[in-house]
Amino acid sequence: MTREAGAGRVRRPPAERRAEILRIAMETFAERGYQSASLAEIASRVGLTQAGVLHYFSSKAGLLTGVLDLRDSTDISELGHERPRGLAFLRHLVDTVRRNAGREGIVRLYTVLAAESVTAGHPAQEWFRGRYAGLLDLVVEALDDAAAQGEIPADVDAATTARVIVATMDGLQLQWLLAPGSVDMAEATEVAIVRLIGRDLPPSSDR
Structure with missing residues (x-):
């Protein structure tokens, strides 16, 4: 099975990996706030390098935007058509x-x-x-x-x-x-x- 370089983890589809990063980032920002949470901490919790996280999100600010958009989509879906x-x-x-x-x-x-x-x-x-x-x-x-x-x-x-x-x-x-x-x-x-x-x-x- 192919594994991600340096991570010792089974390679996952990009959409699945992106969703995992967002979930971990959401938990980390909720626990520590944006300012105190580091990209290195999020990457470590996901099991990637910082470069690995930046492959999916261009920056820490971009990751925050992804988290907020995910939260927003939950509220929108609850409104229905x-x-x-x-x-x-x-x-x-x-x-x-x-x-x-x-x-x-x-x-x-x-x-x-x-x-x-x-x-x-x-x-x-x-x-x-x-x-x-x-x-x-x-x-x-x-x-x-x-x-x-x-x-x-x-x-x-x-x-x-x-x-x-x-x-x-x-x-x-x-x-x-x-x-x-x-x-x-x-x-x-x-x-x-x-x-x-x-x-x-x-x-x-x-x-």
Whole structure:
């Protein structure tokens, strides 16, 4: 069987090897943050040289982009072909929070990198700016749809309410990571949204 030079490992198809590098990088960035995690450490955990990792990703920043794109694709796939509208989208947010309680690694990665991204020159800063802007737009659109359909009062301040919802979700993730048994993220998120809009959310399709 052909083995990778110097690694003593069975050669794997490029797609499989790339996926393994992304998985290990995701775990390492979540544990140590982008700044503290080194390419050498990631390569060692994968069982490759740094040059071997750079064969698949052009740089450490490129590897980070791959990790973030992978995380993003998970959220996009959960939306399905038809994005829910109005209150159904807010229910989708709560359901996503509930699913996140079963994938601590992704939650930790997002929380650690989001906090780091506010530092000057961080390679994920623009990604997070775009991520927040896009998420806020989606929540504002859902609130506007809900108001137009008569699901919530027409005088709800969609822009401010959207920011409070997103901030609540992020804050709850941090509390959950520090003390997992202390908070039910999904329940708390739903309570906050209901209090903000003055209406119950539709039943969850996950139950």
